[in-house]
Amino acid sequence: MASTLEGGKLARLLERLTLTQIQRGGVKLGRRIGRSLGDYVLPMDSLRLVLILGSRQWRVEVSTSMLYNVYAKCGSCLVLDSYGDYRQILSAIDRAKEFRVGVNATLDPFTPGRGINVEDYALILCEALRIYLGLGQVQAALLLRALLAAYQESSSVTLKLVLDSVEGEAGAIPPRTVEELKGALLELEAGRVGLCFSSVRSLNLKEVLEGVTILDFSFIEPGRLKALAKTLTLIKLLSSWVNESVKLRVLVEDYHELGLGYVATRNTFSLAVCLINSLLSRSIDCHLNAPSKALIPIELLAEADLKAVQPKPEGSLLAMVETRLQAPTQIVFTPPPSLKRLTDSDVKALMEARGYEVSELQPPRRRIATTLELLFPQEEVRSEAVKLLSYLRDNYSTFTGLFELSSLQRNLTRSLLLKLYRGKYIEQVERQGVKLVTLTDAGRLLLEEYEASLGGEEGEGGRMARPK
Known part of the structure; x- marks a missing residue:
């Protein structure tokens, strides 16, 4: 009986056929130059760990070549894009998509992926x-x-x-x-x-990791928080990808920033190394970009299946390529088709045409935190502080009396009173030979500001309480 295939099933079938052909015959990365002319072809399983080492512009050009000519034709690829350099590939790959972290997508750092302890x-x-x-x-x-x-x-x-x-x-x-x-x-x-780090419209990697997916981190500053966002993405990726029938690769731009650029010793780079090793052990191939070999951990340099280094003199898509089994060879990577430089509106139109929501996130309207809330973020302690300050507004007391009045554990009450005393919101005065605790002017303002914020409009509070 004749049957028809839906477009999506047909695309996946063709993808599997293409992947089988590539795995059997190898992939053409470019052409050799020099004495040994001809195509430069490698088996697909020799691209588990790829290192691209050179200037930023050159890395992007070579990586875009591999993304279009190899990765997009044999599975799925997640691109961690530092500065929006890879978005132009959307015009050449039908199933490609881009999410801008902090603009139309977020990463919730405190929610682990499903199945993670x-x-x-x-x-x-x-x-x-x-x-x-x-x-x-x-x-x-x-x-x-x-x-x-x-x-x-x-x-x-x-x-x-x-x-x-x-x-x-x-x-x-x-x-x-x-x-x-x-x-x-x-x-x-x-x-x-x-x-960027909110739970509103947080990316579900499992749902978007089909075809080529670009995550643009260019809106996150400073650089160490950009690196944190990339690290969180790799952590979540470990629990999100369970589709063993489709090959997945992750391309990390500026991999060297995942630890080494912000710590004092090389030992703390182990987190970034462990993440890559964990991805490889889950059969997720890795493509890492950095300025030079000196910024790649020795362990990964030794494990790399392919290293492409920018030569001198420089040339577009010209590289010195080295594999585990072959001597260094100079090649020119196969260029992708002419790519149109895309604007934000171009990307939005392409994404909507491919069925993805791209409306911009709106910053949440928040009431400005009062001084009391900043002093005591924990609600239980803050409520007790309000009770004690309210009592002292109309009464004197001893520290012993305040301990008896408090319903908190003694150590928490001690910490609360010490913070108020050091901040000069309460003070100790002597009356007829007895040392009493009283509210200062700053303490009165502290309480009034908090009370006004509870009954005032959103985004407004009372006067800011500051000790004299």
Whole structure:
């Protein structure tokens, strides 16, 4: 009986046939130059780990050649694009798509992929945040405790919940250390970065990893947060890709920035190395771009199946190529077809034609945090601070009396009162030989600002409370 195939099934069938042909006969990367002329052909299984080493413009040209002539014809490819250099490929590859992180897509750092043990994810996430936020060992240990506590408390962990957990897990850690950790974490919600790392319209890699998918990270600054976003993408990729019938490759532009450029020792580059080794062990091929061999870990240089180095004198698509089994050979990579330079509106039109939502994210309207909320992010502690400050507004008390009035554990009450005292929101005065605690003018403003914010309009609060 005759039957017909739907367009999608036919495309996948043709892709499998093309992949079989490529695997049997090898792939043509370009043509040799010099004494041994002819096509430069390699078997597909010799491209598991590819290193492209040279200037940024040259790396993009060579990688675009491989993307069009090889990767797009034999499976799926995820491109981690630093500066929007690869978007022009959308005009040449029908199933290609681009998502701009922080503009029309986000990466939620605190939500592990399906099937990932949350304790394992907390460990990996903590290590990534330690590297890219520049945390010390004590801060990293506190962050790990806070992450584990947050995952125990809720299945939908947010930055606010993590900050509350940091406060709750601080214990005897010096307040300055705790505040510096919270300040570092708050970088993840500042400005455009806050959109990049939010849970709104968070990318589901499993749903978009068909054909060529470009993630544009050019809207994330500074560079270490861009590197953090790429690292999180690779972590999530490990749990998202389960389709063994289709080959997947990940192309990482500026791979050298995933750790080495922001840490003091080479040992901390191990996270980026482990991620690549884990991807390779899951049969996910890797294509890594960097300026030079010196910025690639020795382990990956030794494991690389193919290294393409920009020669001197330079030439477009001219490369010195080296494999495990062949001596260095100078080749010219096969150029892709003439690519049109695409504007944002061009990309939007192409994406909509291919069935993808590309409307821009809108920054959430938030009430400006009051001084009291910044001092006490954890709601339970903040409520107790409001109660004690409200009492002191109309009454005197001793520190002993305030401890008795508080419903918190004694160590939390001590920390709360110490923070108010050091901030000069409360003070100790002597009345008839008795030392009493009273509210200062700054403490009164602190309380009034918080009360006004609860009843005021969104985005407005009372007067900012600052000690004299």
